[in-house]
Amino acid sequence: MSAEREMRMSTGYFASARAMEGDRRGFVERLLDGRAKYLVGAACIALCTVMLLPLLASVLASLKSTAEAAAVPPTYFPHGLSLDSYHRLWNFQAGLLTYLGNSAGAALLTILFCLGLTIPAGYALGRFPVPGKEFFFLVLLLGLIIPYQALLTPLFFLFVQLKLHNSLVGLAIVHTAIQLPFSIYIMRNAFEAVPRELEEAAVIDGCNSWQVLVRVFLPAIVPAIITVSLFAFITSWNEFLAALVIMNKDTSFTLPLILAAARQQTSIGGTDWGMLQAGITISVIPCIAFYLLLQKYYVAGFLNGAVK
Amino acid sequence: MNIQPQMARHGRERDVHHVEMRGVNKRFGEFTAIHDLDLSVGKGEFCALLGPSGCGKSTILRMIAGLEAVNSGSVFISGVNVTRMHPAKRHIAMVFQSYALYPHLTVRQNIAFSLSVAGASREVQAKRADEIAGLLQLGHLMDRKPAQLSGGQRQRVAIGRALVREPEVFLFDEPLSNLDAMLRVQMRIELAKLHKTLGATMIYVTHDQVEAMTLADRIVVLDRGVVAQVGAPLELYAKPANKFVASFIGAPTMNFLAITPTAYAGRAVTLAFDSASASASPGLTVQARNVPDASSPPTEIGIRPEHIAITNPSDRRAQISGTVQLVERLGNLTIVYLSTAAGQIVAEGSGELDVKVDENVGLVIDTARTHLFGTDGAAL
Structure with a gap:
């Protein structure tokens, strides 16, 4: 009897192995197979067009001459390439470099604060038996459902008292707070995804908790670090409202603020569309560059950490 | 101190x-x-x-x-x-x-x-x-x-x-x-x-x-x-x-068959297989490790497949007979799955054994190498 069962099991095994082979190709591969792939391709192109056209329009408009940029009705393509708009932006108010510096400074500080807080938090939540850690984690995630805009007024008064208004550190603290719940989520998952044996091998090899973190975990969670940094950068670089409330000296403005200002203040009275588009073009460049540069890690960070 | x-x-x-x-x-x-x-x-x-x-x-x-x-x-x-x-x-x-x-x-x-x-x-x-x-x-x-x-x-x-x-x-x-x-x-x-x-x-x-x-x-x-x-x-x-x-030790696994002891003589135990009728089971005498205690009699016998030899059904040495159900030939050894009056038995012989499915064969159990177990599973 047992032999018969064994035989049945073995044929069953082969049958299921064959079935698995058939199903192994994922949903995407099957979708991209045959005629459907043209449809999918067309949908992708349509989506990309919708997303990229405004960007393209901005870049083209930024290259028009001053008069052409203000023309009504607007032209689609510049009649002649001109860097006038960039020139005006360069000298706008305190100078473009000041604002770029402010934005970059706030973004860098946000990245530092984010990593400085979420790496230990992720390590603790992911690898240590902290009592009630699920509750802590939920409370941290709750931050996601409170709109930070609602807290800006009290925050402003608090920051004035702490002398953190008009300071990059102050702005970075707000941006960090905005970004924190998501970052902790990514970090915790990344820490949890590192095999236990790796940590145990390091412990046997003589590492203390700190050394395990530095020597084993940090190299293993590089994708998560990059994902968190990228998101912190983009959030801080693009954030407008908190910057508007906290930064009220024109030398402490960030790029989004100066773009808003450029819409209102021009020497000839109306909106300087050319300069505005130049500003948009410049502010978009780092986001795209970092994204393309780090895309590989960023996708891995999501797959390893968030989507388990 | x-x-x-x-x-x-x-x-x-x-x-x-x-x-x-x-x-x-x-x-x-x-x-x-x-x-x-x-x-x-x-x-x-x-x-x-x-x-x-x-x-x-x-x-x-x-x-x-x-x-x-x-x-x-x-x-x-x-x-x-x-x-x-x-x-x-x-x-x-x-x-x-x-x-x-x-x-x-x-x-x-x-x-x-x-x-x-x-x-x-x-x-x-x-x-x-x-x-x-x-x-x-x-x-x-x-x-x-x-x-x-x-x-x-x-x-x-x-x-x-x-x-x-x-x-x-x-x-x-x-x-x-x-x-x-x-x-x-x-x-x-x-x-x-x-x-x-x-x-x-x-x-x-x-x-x-x-x-x-x-x-x-x-x-x-x-x-x-x-x-x-x-x-x-x-x-x-x-x-x-x-x-x-x-x-756990040994492959194929040891055969376990329910038994009832019928007579004791020092360490020797004569037993009958529970599932076999009296006529089918001629009575098997095996050696226990210690002199058995009648108050906790052995209830199971364990026989390793390699300690069961396959022979002619008419062989006088055969203690029990069975029908071949499946034969696995591994070259260096042959594993035979049998149905007997005592229950399902797996036997193993070296080399290629000349047995066919549905064939009736006799089984010679090496009685010096069997194991007796009590109700709690301990070897006796």
Whole structure:
């Protein structure tokens, strides 16, 4: 009897192995197979067009001459390439470099604060038996459902008292707070995804908790670090409202603020569309560059950490 | 009170046992994984912890390593109580089933990792790593990352990383189970050679009886957190202490048949098979290990497949007859599945046996090598 069962099991095994082979190709591969792939391709192109056209329009408009940029009705393509708009932006108010510096400074500080807080938090939540850690984690995630805009007024008064208004550190603290719940989520998952044996091998090899973190975990969670940094950068670089409330000296403005200002203040009275588009073009460049540069890690960070 | 001499005396006393566990209990919540375990491993011994998955063998190893806390009881290594000691200070090294190589480091850095943590100079690290690499034939792979290595190579790096620490005790947690069958045999031989070369104490967790039988000086068979039997490989095979060990050691598994003893004469027991009618069972007389106690009679007989010979149904020596149901021919041996009046029986013969399915055959049981078990499963 047992032999018969064994035989049945073995044929069953082969049958299921064959079935698995058939199903192994994922949903995407099957979708991209045959005629459907043209449809999918067309949908992708349509989506990309919708997303990229405004960007393209901005870049083209930024290259028009001053008069052409203000023309009504607007032209689609510049009649002649001109860097006038960039020139005006360069000298706008305190100078473009000041604002770029402010934005970059706030973004860098946000990245530092984010990593400085979420790496230990992720390590603790992911690898240590902290009592009630699920509750802590939920409370941290709750931050996601409170709109930070609602807290800006009290925050402003608090920051004035702490002398953190008009300071990059102050702005970075707000941006960090905005970004924190998501970052902790990514970090915790990344820490949890590192095999236990790796940590145990390091412990046997003589590492203390700190050394395990530095020597084993940090190299293993590089994708998560990059994902968190990228998101912190983009959030801080693009954030407008908190910057508007906290930064009220024109030398402490960030790029989004100066773009808003450029819409209102021009020497000839109306909106300087050319300069505005130049500003948009410049502010978009780092986001795209970092994204393309780090895309590989960023996708891995999501797959390893968030989507388990 | 003068503690020093007392400690020294205890130290000497326990030197015989290189690793010792005394009254160790381990619970995970409500579940008791290890129950009141006493275990000692001699210096230079290769000891295998053998058992099915979930029997607690890995937990024992992890408690010796210090990766798992002990709920009660003590662990000694070289006579020192290490129960509350940090893993790194226990003079042990562990090889994990998944190898647990650091993926971002090269083979050289992996091997030298513990030296680097201990703050050894780069020269010392490189020198030691190269020595180990020579021993394990890893020289040409030193600058590769673990992802660029094959399973067997990773295994060797993991062993190298253990060797560099010059531990007193090596702990292996199913180190070969991720390898394919051929490589497993090869690595098994390498491990045996390594043990011979180093003469170090090794504790080896496995669920594979062949690994345990071939490598170990002594095997500890575990059943649900309790030691079922401790002994040399052939001792476990020849004299299993209970039905669990009897069924776990040996492949194909031992045949177990329900019996009722009909007569006793010293150690000799005459018995009848429960499922066979009196006419079909001529009565079998076998030797018990001790003079049986009539108040706790044997209820089962265990016969290894290799101790049943297949013969003609008319052969006078045949104690029982059966019908062949299935024949497995492995070349060097033949495994025959039979239906008999006493129940299902598996027999094994060397070479190619001349039997066909549905054929009626006689079975000769080697009565000197049978095992009797009582109601509680203990061998009698």
